[in-house]
Amino acid sequence: MDNKSVYWKRFRSLFTVFDAPLAILLFLIISTGIVTMYSAGLDWPGRVEHHIRNIVVAFFVMWIVANIPPQTLMRFAVPLYVLGVTLLIGVAMFGIVKNGSRRWLNVGTVVQPSEILKIALPLMLAWYFQKREGALRWKDFVIAVVILAIPAGLIAKQPDLGTTILVFVAGFSIIFFAGLSWRLLGALTIIGLASLPLVWKFLLHDYQRHRVEIMFDPTVDALGKGFHIIQSMIAVGSGGLTGKGWRGGTQSHLEFIPEHTTDFISAVYLEEFGFMGAAFLVTLYFLFVVRGLMIASNAPTLFSRLMAGAVTMIFFTYAFVNMGMVVGILPVVGVPLPFVSFGGTAMVTLGMGAGILMSIQHHRKLMKS
Incomplete structure (x- = not known):
């Protein structure tokens, strides 16, 4: 065997820790996030570059944890x-x-x-x-x-x-x-x-009670706390079936949607890609949760099963709460959309969680072999 083949086998072995279905779903979610961030961050110089940097850091953390x-x-x-x-x-x-x-x-x-x-x-x-x-x-x-x-x-x-x-x-x-x-x-x-x-x-606290009250009727403070939800729902509703097109969202680019690169980035996505885009992204998160639960059910130890189940529920909660507050069925609590919203700390935490899932699946296979 020549040196090139040896080096290739060593290089490839570094990435065998990744679970293929989970990795593909993450790639699609992250790619969707980058495309959305490019549009949402047009007025934020360097935002896309910093977002990609956060993704690289999260990927590195995920790889390290997956090997443990x-x-x-x-x-x-x-x-x-x-x-x-x-x-x-x-x-x-x-x-x-x-x-x-x-x-x-x-x-x-x-x-x-x-x-x-x-x-x-x-x-x-x-x-x-x-x-x-x-x-x-x-x-x-x-x-x-x-x-x-x-x-x-x-x-x-x-x-x-x-x-x-x-x-x-x-x-x-x-x-x-x-x-x-x-x-x-x-x-x-x-x-x-x-x-x-x-x-x-x-x-x-008073402001937390106010957020819950605003969730039921944002018009009671339409120019204050309710402004976020009202503008977000306008953006989501105006997206229609297929959306206004990439970089064509008016609510975000005219600065009506606050925090449109972080907590409310899903409003940008839904305005530009509409119901079809929402169905695509929800399907990706759904399949991610299903794969996580499959890893949990097949894990060899109680510790692994519980950790895989908990990490999967964390991803579900992130996605459900973020989308829920954007469409007005949950109060605004500042939860990012997994691997789509801008934010270094949350990205690294999610990368660590994905690494735990991959570690459990990879080392289960090693135990069976």
Whole structure:
């Protein structure tokens, strides 16, 4: 065998960690995102270049994580969770305040610890249930809820409702997939519904209550908080069946849609590509979720199954909440569209999540061979 063949085999082996169906879906979603970002970022010099840079960084993170066996990932669960909660406590005590929210901490560089918990919390809960596999009792689920409630409560206090939702979904999906009984789930649901008036009155800030009220009737503050939703719905509705065409959206290019490269980029996409474009993108996310759940169902260990399920639910929640708030069925909470919206931290977090899915699938194949 000549040197070229040896080098080619080594190079190709570096990328065998990627799950082909998942990689193809990611490629299509990212390509759609770049095309949309080019249009949405016309008035933002360098925005497309920075977006592509974020994608490259996320791809590198995904590749690194995909090469790490799930057993090794499990070793990081406790220290990463403890680090994340410690930093959240630091934010509560010494955090940097921006726009009325205390979400950042200066540790030599400015970090947002809540992003760590999007991965650290499901890791911790998956590790916890793996250690108790075969001997689960109802008390174990109570402890798991406490493990979830600590970071979720600290993040909600900042306040950061969007990240709180994402962290809660990631953690609760682990608890559900671990075997939470329907009876206990029903009890928790009843308690949750009964506590909504208390949450509304004492836990939500005034602006958060206002966002929920605006969701039901944006016209009550049409020139204020409702402006975002109204203009977004106008953009979505004007897209019609096939859209106005690439770079042909008027709502975004005339600056009616706020944050049109981040939280509301899906409004730009829907205006320019219409219902057909929406069906295409929703199908891609749906297939991604289906593939993630398939990886979870075939995973060889409880830890792997729980992590794959949680990561898949994170992607689903990102996409569902973003599109829901753009069309006005959910309040605006600042959740980006996965691999489409501009944002370095979210892109890296999502890349890490995709890497975990690929690691689980790749190392399952290695165990079988």
